[in-house]
């Protein structure tokens with residue numbers, strides 16, 4: 072075997088997660104942030120004070136700019152939470168607690 076030839080590498084089959092009610096594609100091992108970025112979504116939170124859009128800033132779980140609501144749980148860091156099949160991901164407004172029971 073040629074050591075410079077990759078040995079059957081590649082991600083497993085893609086799956087979908089919901090983002091604000093629409094399906095987006097994700098790959099096994101991707102974070103929610105990576106799946107959103109791959110789908111062209113760059114902002115999924117609004118700030119408490121001014122309602123300004125936010126997405127990934129640090130990408131390593133430090134800044135908390137990427138907060139998102141996942142399966143009804145607000146304040147999940149999209150850059151750290153793995154995308155899982157069928158997850159219900161929603162834009163988070165403010166603290167995320169006001170829209171906890173909205174549908």
Ligand code: FES
Nearest residue numbers: 130132134135150
């Ligand atoms: S982008 Fe900074 S915590 Fe997620």
